[in-house]
Amino acid sequence: MSAGSSRRSDHQFLCSICLDVFTDPVTVPCGHNFCKHCITEHWDTNGSSDCPLCKESFQRRPPLRVNTFIREMVAEFRCEAEQRSSSSSSSSSSEQQDAKPGEVPCDACTGTKLKALKSCLVCLASYCETHLKPHLTVSSLKRHQLAEPVENLEDRMCSKHFKPLELFCKTEQTCVCLLCSVVDHRTHEIVPLREEYEARQAELKKTEAEIKQMRQKRRLKIQEIKESAKISRDAAEGEKAEGVQVFVALREAVVRGLNEFVKEVEDKQETTEKQAEDFIRDLEEEISELKKRSCEVKQLSRSEDHLHLLRSFSSLNPAPPARDWTEVSVRPPPYEGTAARAVATLEETLGKKMKRLLAEAELRRVQRYAVDVTLNPRTAHDDLRLSDEGKRVQHKENRHLKQNIKTFYHDIFVLGNESFSSGRFYFQVEVKGNTYWALGLVKESVDRKGLIEMSSQDGCWILWLRKRKENKALAPPSDARSDPKKVGVFLDHQKGLISFYDVDAAALIRSFTGCRFPEKLYPIFSLYGDDSGSLSICPVNQTV
Structure with a gap:
C-alpha cells in the first residue's frame, strides 16, 4: 500500500x-x-x-x-x-540550507547566509536553526515573540515604543502596539490584530464572491451581445439578399423598358424608310417607262418616210398612266413624346413590380418566424374531425354533442395546442375549395360554450370566408380581391400586430394594429357546411 x-x-x-x-x-x-x-x-x-x-x-x-x-x-x-x-x-x-533569492536570510550568520527559520519580533532579527537555539533555551529569551521568517521587521514594530504591532485601532484605522492602546488610543475602539484580520478576510471573501458574480454576469452579457450581434448579422444578410433581389428585378424591368423604347423608335424609322424605298422604286419604274417611250418617239420622229411614220404613229404604245406625285412625300414619324410615354409606362410597371416585390419580401420576412402548430382535440367541437397528426380538420355533423369543459359547444371551432405570450410567430393554412371557414388567434379565456363575437375588442382576431350563390365575401369584404387558397397568419406580440396574408398572391389581406394582449393567444380554426372539404395546417416553404 x-x-x-x-x-x-x-x-x-x-x-x-x-x-x-x-x-x-x-x-x-x-x-x-x-x-x-x-x-x-x-x-x-x-x-x-x-x-x-x-x-x-x-x-x-x-x-x-x-x-x-x-x-x-x-x-x-x-x-x-x-x-x-x-x-x-x-x-x-540536521541539514540546513543556504538562503535563496526571495527567502529570508539569517541576520546572525557571517559569511554565507543560511535560511532563517524564525523571526524575533523583540530582537527585530531573523535566525537560522543554529542561531535560534538561544531563544529556545535561554529563559529570558524564551519570552520573546517568535514568528514565521519575514523581511523588514522594523515595519512590524511600533516606531514610537518599539513594541510589536499586535493591536488594531478601528477608530483611526491603524495598527498599534500595546503601549499605544494605553497611552495614545485609550478612548478608541481597539481590537486584536487577528480579529481585525479575520473580519477583513471575511470582507475580502465577500468582495471576491461579488466580483466572481459580476464577472459571471459580464460573461453572460458578452454571450448576450454576441447572440444579438449574430441575430443582427443574420438579419442584415437576409435584408441584403432581399434588397438585391428587388433591385435586380427592377433593373431588369428598366432594361426591358429601354429595349421596348428603342424598338418602338427603330420600328417607326424602319417603316418610314420602307415607305421611302417604295416611293423611290415606283418613281424609278415610271422614269424607265418614260425613257423607253422617249426613245421610241425620238426614233419615229427622225423617219423621212411619210407612210411609215403615219402607220407607225397609230401603233405607237400609249403613254403609261402618270401618277400625280405633287402631294406625295415622306413625312418623318412623330417621335416627340415617345420617351416620355415610355418612361410613364416604365414608371407604372416599376410601381406594380416594386409593390409585388416588396409584398413578397415582406411575406418571406414573416415566414422566418414559422412555428409548428397542431390542433388540440380536447377543444374541438363534436362536429369537427381531426387527423391523427393534428394537422387537418374536417366538418362531420354529429347529433350527439358531448359536454366537456374545454370543448367548444355552440360555435364550431377548435384551438391549437400552442400558445403565444411573447415574440413573433407565423403559421399558414390551406383553405382552398371550402365555402365556409374561419381562422386566426383568440385569447385564452374565449367563451367556449356560448356565441363568439368575432371582433378584436372581444379578444378575437379572426378572418373568415362565407361563399353564397349570389356573392362572395371575405370579412371584411373590402380587404379581399379574390378567394385565397392558402392563408398565412403572423403575430408580432411586442408591436401588437396580427396580419393575414394571401400566400400564393404574396398579398396582405388585412392587419390588426395597436392590439393589446393581456392573455395568452391560441390559434383557432373553423370549418362548416362541406363534408368533403378540409382545413390543413401546411409547412412553410419560402419559394415566393
Whole structure:
C-alpha cells in the first residue's frame, strides 16, 4: 500500500474548481470528481448543470453523494502529507540550507547566509536553526515573540515604543502596539490584530464572491451581445439578399423598358424608310417607262418616210398612266413624346413590380418566424374531425354533442395546442375549395360554450370566408380581391400586430394594429357546411 501511495500524484486529490484537497468528494455522471460545495456553487452560479472539465451537460441536476472511497484516499493522503512535512522539518534541522533569492536570510550568520527559520519580533532579527537555539533555551529569551521568517521587521514594530504591532485601532484605522492602546488610543475602539484580520478576510471573501458574480454576469452579457450581434448579422444578410433581389428585378424591368423604347423608335424609322424605298422604286419604274417611250418617239420622229411614220404613229404604245406625285412625300414619324410615354409606362410597371416585390419580401420576412402548430382535440367541437397528426380538420355533423369543459359547444371551432405570450410567430393554412371557414388567434379565456363575437375588442382576431350563390365575401369584404387558397397568419406580440396574408398572391389581406394582449393567444380554426372539404395546417416553404 505504501508503495502505491508513493507513486500517487498529489494532483489526483485536488479539486479542479478550488484547486485544494477534496472536501466531501462527489462524482458526477461523467466520472469527474469535485468538492460537493464547489460543484453545487458552480451549478447555482451558472444556472445549468454541466461538468466544468469535459463540459458534458446534464438534463437534470444529478443527486450528489459523497464518494466514500475517494474520501478515505484523501484522508490517507493528508496523513502522508503531514508525515512528509514533519520528516522534512526533522531533515532540515540536521541539514540546513543556504538562503535563496526571495527567502529570508539569517541576520546572525557571517559569511554565507543560511535560511532563517524564525523571526524575533523583540530582537527585530531573523535566525537560522543554529542561531535560534538561544531563544529556545535561554529563559529570558524564551519570552520573546517568535514568528514565521519575514523581511523588514522594523515595519512590524511600533516606531514610537518599539513594541510589536499586535493591536488594531478601528477608530483611526491603524495598527498599534500595546503601549499605544494605553497611552495614545485609550478612548478608541481597539481590537486584536487577528480579529481585525479575520473580519477583513471575511470582507475580502465577500468582495471576491461579488466580483466572481459580476464577472459571471459580464460573461453572460458578452454571450448576450454576441447572440444579438449574430441575430443582427443574420438579419442584415437576409435584408441584403432581399434588397438585391428587388433591385435586380427592377433593373431588369428598366432594361426591358429601354429595349421596348428603342424598338418602338427603330420600328417607326424602319417603316418610314420602307415607305421611302417604295416611293423611290415606283418613281424609278415610271422614269424607265418614260425613257423607253422617249426613245421610241425620238426614233419615229427622225423617219423621212411619210407612210411609215403615219402607220407607225397609230401603233405607237400609249403613254403609261402618270401618277400625280405633287402631294406625295415622306413625312418623318412623330417621335416627340415617345420617351416620355415610355418612361410613364416604365414608371407604372416599376410601381406594380416594386409593390409585388416588396409584398413578397415582406411575406418571406414573416415566414422566418414559422412555428409548428397542431390542433388540440380536447377543444374541438363534436362536429369537427381531426387527423391523427393534428394537422387537418374536417366538418362531420354529429347529433350527439358531448359536454366537456374545454370543448367548444355552440360555435364550431377548435384551438391549437400552442400558445403565444411573447415574440413573433407565423403559421399558414390551406383553405382552398371550402365555402365556409374561419381562422386566426383568440385569447385564452374565449367563451367556449356560448356565441363568439368575432371582433378584436372581444379578444378575437379572426378572418373568415362565407361563399353564397349570389356573392362572395371575405370579412371584411373590402380587404379581399379574390378567394385565397392558402392563408398565412403572423403575430408580432411586442408591436401588437396580427396580419393575414394571401400566400400564393404574396398579398396582405388585412392587419390588426395597436392590439393589446393581456392573455395568452391560441390559434383557432373553423370549418362548416362541406363534408368533403378540409382545413390543413401546411409547412412553410419560402419559394415566393
